[in-house]
Amino acid sequence: MSQTVSPSLTAAYREKFPASAKLYERGKRVFPNGVTHDGRYLQPFPVYVEHALGSKKYDPDGNEIIDYWMGHGSLLLGHSHPAVVEAVQSQAGRATHPGACHELEIEWAECVQRLIPSVERMRFVNSGTEATLMALRICRIVSGKRKVLKFAGHFHGWHDLLIPAADPPYNTGDYGMPGITGGVLGDLVVVPPNDLAALERAIDEQDPACVILEGTGGHWGLVPMRGEFLRGVREVTVRKGVILIFDEVITGFRVAPGGSQEHYKIHPDMTTMAKILAGGLPGGCLGGRADLMAALEFDNRYGKKMKHPGTYNGNPLSAAAGVAALEVVATGEPCRVANDMGLKLRTGLNELFERKEVNWIAYGEFSGATIVPNYEGPRPRSDDFIPYNNALEKLDIKIDQKLTHAFRAALLLGGVDFFGWRAMLSGAHSPSDIGRTIVAVSEAIDLLRGESLIS
């Protein structure tokens, strides 16, 4: 592995995380790059987690780390929330897989329906990727059309049709990816975000079966989409008779108990969900208008059925965790706290960056915060701020990898784990966590300056 993090930072890191260094040596012998998810790859090595509680996780060396991954966004209630733990433990002794219908799957679905009324019928799957895959297939059956329209930079999981154009570059028009065929790419229409005229033109020219989007913008708001544009998309899709899918895998139950569609008061035709849906256990769901979901029924009005197997669909452990989590979500409290902590973190970071005279800024909305290092422009003066006038090509870029690994490693030395340059807050984070995080970011900046990685 090439050495990108500086020798002195690496030495301090090895000293703090010796048990993780040893586990990584084993991990590398069984996993490509030693990891089970690309995002967990970190130089010089990832920190392994032994247990976690609330907003913290603990490594095998006994280090306490404030967590901003929060189960890739699935832990709005924090790690090992007592209601979720108790529900899973009690269900594990009853049945882990009845291979049959069971009452908990109905309860789980009723929880979803109460929070997201546009979901008239639904099917559970095992991940967000499966949910978006299934949505496309149903749209094709009911519309008789082939193509799918997505926005550049929007992430909908890693299956063949929607992973292209999830990452830059976006300006070449070539969204080819290793392992994905030209035939599949021919069915994908990619439109720049926040451009209603381009959307309308693409619908007229390409006649897609559906439009899919992330409700707060690509990569959970890296390039924000705001209400006015979303309402425009809804108006255009209704007028043109195109099915609109809100991918609420991240935003669902997070932005508000009813997701981004509740916040923006928009009624999509279909919704994909995962993450918080299953309380931190594996699980996904596709739901929407009953007439569309009828494509899953035998002898349906379309004369064609979407075949839907799946060994773990509606698994009772995920259902138990999901019911427990969604009941707490329904109080509104976890969303309120997470959104409040998001605001505190963004504000605290921007104050810190100004104090330290580093040309970084933080932005975001709801329970997210994103740092832009080496920002060229005026500092934010309010939390409404969107850097670079929301330009896709300036916000969704591959940041220098040496700096990225060094920043994460330096932050971990200070007891904080960011998702790269980004943080995901939860209802378990506290003002004291935010205070400690600001100190850790300040120390990380000093470390990076000491290594001449930033000025």
Ligand SMILES: Cc1ncc(COP(=O)(O)O)c(C=O)c1O
């Ligand atoms: C908006 C969105 N859609 C789909 C997915 C894919 O979900 P999963 O990782 O459960 O397959 C993700 C995952 O982060 C996501 O953020």
